[in-house]
Amino acid sequence: MQTPQTNDEAAAAVAFDTAMMGRRASGPLRTLIATLAMGLAFVAVGAQLVRLAIRGQGGMSVSINETVAQSFARPDIVDRNGRLLATDVEAYSLFADPQRVIDRDEVIEKLSAVFTDIDRTTLRRDLSDRNRRFVWLRRGLSPRVAQQVHNLGLPGLDFRRELRRAYPAGNIAGHTIGYVNIDNKGVAGIERYVDEVVGVDAVHTATIADRPPVRLSIDVGVQHAVEAELADAIERYKAKGAAALVMDVNTGELLASASLPTVDPARPGTSLDTAFADKISSGTFELGSVFKTLTVAMALDQQLVTPDTVIDVGREMKTGRFTIKDVHSTGRPLSVAEIFLRSSNVGSAKLALQAGPKRQQEFLQHMSLLEGIKTEAGPVPPPQVPKRWGEVETVTVSYGHGIAMAPLQFAGAVATLINGGRKVVPTLVKRNPGADDAQTAPQQQLISPATSAAMRTLMRGNVSGPVGTGKRANVPGYDVGGKTGTAELPGPGGYREKAVISSFIGAFPMEAPQYVVFVLLFEPKGTAETGGEILASRNAAPTMARVVSRIGPLLGILPKQSASADHVPGSSGQGNGSLALRSRLAFDAATVAKYETR
Amino acid sequence: MRIIILGALLATIASAFVLYSSNYDTRLLEEQVAKQERAIERARSDIAVLKAERAHLGRPARIEPLARALGLGPASERQLAPSVAAALDRASGSDTGSVPQNRGR
Numbered sequence: 001m002q003t004p005q006t007n008d009e010a011a012a013a014v015a016f017d018t019a020m021m022g023r024r025a026s027g028p029l030r031t032l033i034a035t036l037a038m039g040l041a042f043v044a045v046g047a048q049l050v051r052l053a054i055r056g057q058g059g060m061s062v063s064i065n066e067t068v069a070q071s072f073a074r075p076d077i078v079d080r081n082g083r084l085l086a087t088d089v090e091a092y093s094l095f096a097d098p099q100r101v102i103d104r105d106e107v108i109e110k111l112s113a114v115f116t117d118i119d120r121t122t123l124r125r126d127l128s129d130r131n132r133r134f135v136w137l138r139r140g141l142s143p144r145v146a147q148q149v150h151n152l153g154l155p156g157l158d159f160r161r162e163l164r165r166a167y168p169a170g171n172i173a174g175h176t177i178g179y180v181n182i183d184n185k186g187v188a189g190i191e192r193y194v195d196e197v198v199g200v201d202a203v204h205t206a207t208i209a210d211r212p213p214v215r216l217s218i219d220v221g222v223q224h225a226v227e228a229e230l231a232d233a234i235e236r237y238k239a240k241g242a243a244a245l246v247m248d249v250n251t252g253e254l255l256a257s258a259s260l261p262t263v264d265p266a267r268p269g270t271s272l273d274t275a276f277a278d279k280i281s282s283g284t285f286e287l288g289s290v291f292k293t294l295t296v297a298m299a300l301d302q303q304l305v306t307p308d309t310v311i312d313v314g315r316e317m318k319t320g321r322f323t324i325k326d327v328h329s330t331g332r333p334l335s336v337a338e339i340f341l342r343s344s345n346v347g348s349a350k351l352a353l354q355a356g357p358k359r360q361q362e363f364l365q366h367m368s369l370l371e372g373i374k375t376e377a378g379p380v381p382p383p384q385v386p387k388r389w390g391e392v393e394t395v396t397v398s399y400g401h402g403i404a405m406a407p408l409q410f411a412g413a414v415a416t417l418i419n420g421g422r423k424v425v426p427t428l429v430k431r432n433p434g435a436d437d438a439q440t441a442p443q444q445q446l447i448s449p450a451t452s453a454a455m456r457t458l459m460r461g462n463v464s465g466p467v468g469t470g471k472r473a474n475v476p477g478y479d480v481g482g483k484t485g486t487a488e489l490p491g492p493g494g495y496r497e498k499a500v501i502s503s504f505i506g507a508f509p510m511e512a513p514q515y516v517v518f519v520l521l522f523e524p525k526g527t528a529e530t531g532g533e534i535l536a537s538r539n540a541a542p543t544m545a546r547v548v549s550r551i552g553p554l555l556g557i558l559p560k561q562s563a564s565a566d567h568v569p570g571s572s573g574q575g576n577g578s579l580a581l582r583s584r585l586a587f588d589a590a591t592v593a594k595y596e597t598r
Numbered sequence: 599m600r601i602i603i604l605g606a607l608l609a610t611i612a613s614a615f616v617l618y619s620s621n622y623d624t625r626l627l628e629e630q631v632a633k634q635e636r637a638i639e640r641a642r643s644d645i646a647v648l649k650a651e652r653a654h655l656g657r658p659a660r661i662e663p664l665a666r667a668l669g670l671g672p673a674s675e676r677q678l679a680p681s682v683a684a685a686l687d688r689a690s691g692s693d694t695g696s697v698p699q700n701r702g703r
Binding site for chain 2: 027028031034035038042045049076083084085087088089090166168169170171172206207208220221224225228476477549550553554558559
């Protein structure tokens, strides 16, 4: 029998069963939900791990209100044999955080003891600005000075490691190398070329660049020899300055480009003075009689004359209001070869007039002498040419006046005259035959090989012959050839007779020229050694001889033994070797005579 | 079901341990890498300084006076001969010009 309690109990039992049934029904669902949630969590963790594994933690982004100095990591600059000319080294730069500086006066006092030249007013002003968190105090400190400052124990001062450009070879080729600014950015010369063409890396710390070095065409040994001989010449002839270049006649590579006084790439301020300007490629000069090489080459190449053609140069010549005369007139007609050897102004004027102004201009244009050129160190100033090119201008240009150009540009043209007539583009970066398209491409033929051969003979004759103006440039065994030039410098109201540029453009060995050498002495004085004269034959030509005798062995050029024997008393005569022997000797000379073959 | 839940819990704990352990390993490795990178950077910086010092010590302006003090001079064309025989011939002769001359500069 069921009682109401029993009914109640039954109802409760039913309710319990129903609830139990509901729990039983929701149990697997909740488990499923929990499992899914756990699975999702695992997937999320897994995905994050995969993302981190693949992408890393991502770049850190730092936001700094103050300007943090950006510096540049630069590749090394080396010479053609790999000798170091410029490199980055680590240096310490001192900065202050004005907010953290406790006692300004103490900082100023103590820093003044280390840096005696510090500007106290500027320093006080910088440190007073509490809004700033970063003020440069001194950059590029050596470790020793940095340690001294560190030892002062001043709060608010700290160091940053930076790259600093160092030029371990000193002043050598200073003009060519150029310089960098305080942020290690190239400003002039090859340093600028490095920025613009080769590439540099922007860095915030002292991270050395991981780039291959820039290999120049310069040979440090040759450059030093040339600079030393020029310094000697300045002293010897009391000149105000001197310059010289050594160029490969075939490739246009400059093995030396020296201009004295020299500049120190580590002290850019010095190069701003005009007296320190690069005379090889930053200035234009009226070069005088060396220009007759072009006049004679023009007349020969245009087949107006042959070296044996006789021209009447016995008398002075009038053109416009000018009278053209020769310094040492023979008073008789001269052949074209003699005009060159005796450096006759009248003769070269007549040769130029025979061609006429138009053809003279065309020839100079053809030789790329009427427009500016560019090297890796920057643009060379364009030549200054006559505005009106009439008969008078044709005459003056024929012997190198009324036209001014950079010695580098002129030397490039002379290289063309003697290398068989092929165009030469001067370069300061070592050419890489095979890889370099410009090098493998055939060079443009500007004059005929026959004219070039004739010019080689004339230039050699000017040094080896008894009457040539360049005989003091002779070096036994090296077959030097060339042309002298003594150009009066322009001054107020005309030319200054006693202020000249004495120069010698030459090459060696003339049988198969390899190197053009151009030597210039600025405002030399007459000395006992020169017999009181300031002519190039007495100062520039002997300087050329000293330069060639010194660089010849360095460049691995073997002297011709027969010539050596002719000129060296007491030496046993050696005949000219066969071609095979000569090439072997050249190899020996290259390996033995070069003191630096790295 | 309980076994599954228990297993998942254990797996979670194990994964957490593995994860943290990997994390610490990674940090350790990163520290080592950074240390090695700093060492490389220091070595490169030292090499740059040594290269510069070597070039500075070997600059021609320094070597030349030292070489001249030892009685050496620039190589002369007269020191070169086309053959060993010619060189010996010259050396045995009276030519003293092949001896490097000190120009005293």
